[in-house]
Amino acid sequence: xxxxxxxxxxxxxxxxxxxxxxxxxxxxxxxxxxxxxxxxxxxxxxxxxxxxxxxxxxxxxxxxxxxxxxxxxxxxxxxxxxxxxxxxxxxxxxxxxxxxxxxxxxxxxxxxxxxxxxxxxxxxxxxxxxxxxxxxxxxxxxxxxxxxxxxxxxxxxxxxxxxxxxxxxxxxxxxxxxxxxxxxxxxxxxxxxxxxxxxxxxxxxxxxx
Numbered sequence: 001x002x003x004x005x006x007x008x009x010x011x012x013x014x015x016x017x018x019x020x021x022x023x024x025x026x027x028x029x030x031x032x033x034x035x036x037x038x039x040x041x042x043x044x045x046x047x048x049x050x051x052x053x054x055x056x057x058x059x060x061x062x063x064x065x066x067x068x069x070x071x072x073x074x075x076x077x078x079x080x081x082x083x084x085x086x087x088x089x090x091x092x093x094x095x096x097x098x099x100x101x102x103x104x105x106x107x108x109x110x111x112x113x114x115x116x117x118x119x120x121x122x123x124x125x126x127x128x129x130x131x132x133x134x135x136x137x138x139x140x141x142x143x144x145x146x147x148x149x150x151x152x153x154x155x156x157x158x159x160x161x162x163x164x165x166x167x168x169x170x171x172x173x174x175x176x177x178x179x180x181x182x183x184x185x186x187x188x189x190x191x192x193x194x195x196x197x198x199x200x201x202x203x204x205x206x207x208x209x
Contacts, residue, residue, distance in 0.1 A: 080109025080207035090197040099187040118186040119205045126209040132172040133201035141194025148186045
């Protein structure tokens with residue numbers, strides 16, 4: 001007798017086999033005989049880890065780097081200043097006479113003195129002294145003017161007027177000089193020949209160092 005007639009012809013409704021072997025049914029999601037859909041979930045997960053920086057261990061401080069190049073020297077400021085001004089009209093002058101100043105300008109650290117026509121410095125240092133004025137004389141008359149420090153002429157501050165006609169001559173002088181506290185600066189006529197007059201004089205003293 002053939003053994004085929006004893007074979008089961010009934011098929012499983014789940015797996016389709018002639019014998020009931022549902023335990024071998026493949027998972028429709030992963031394709032395995034037994035579902036392994038959950039086994040790989042943790043393999044592809046991104047894990048977020050929060051690290052507190054305060055809990056980290058700091059290493060020792062590294063060595064100090066080399067010193068950078070020295071920067072450019074900045075501009076120095078004005079340490080003291082003061083000025084005197086005269087009238088804008090002709091004032092006759094003779095040898096040994098000081099310029100007459102009638103108006104004080106702004107000042108700090110020095111004392112402009114209108115009575116004695118001089119500026120007194122308040123502290124020792126390097127100063128810039130500037131003198132400007134206009135002078136007029138008769139033809140062939142001449143004159144020499146200069147800066148005086150404590151009634152002594154400083155020849156670096158000389159200004160010479162030589163005129164062959166009656167035209168106005170504008171004179172100016174700027175010098176840089178070391179001064180001591182209480183030094184007094186004035187402008188005088190060292191030499192005057194003939195009829196000479198000046199007008200609109202100014203004397204400015206500025207401490208720069």
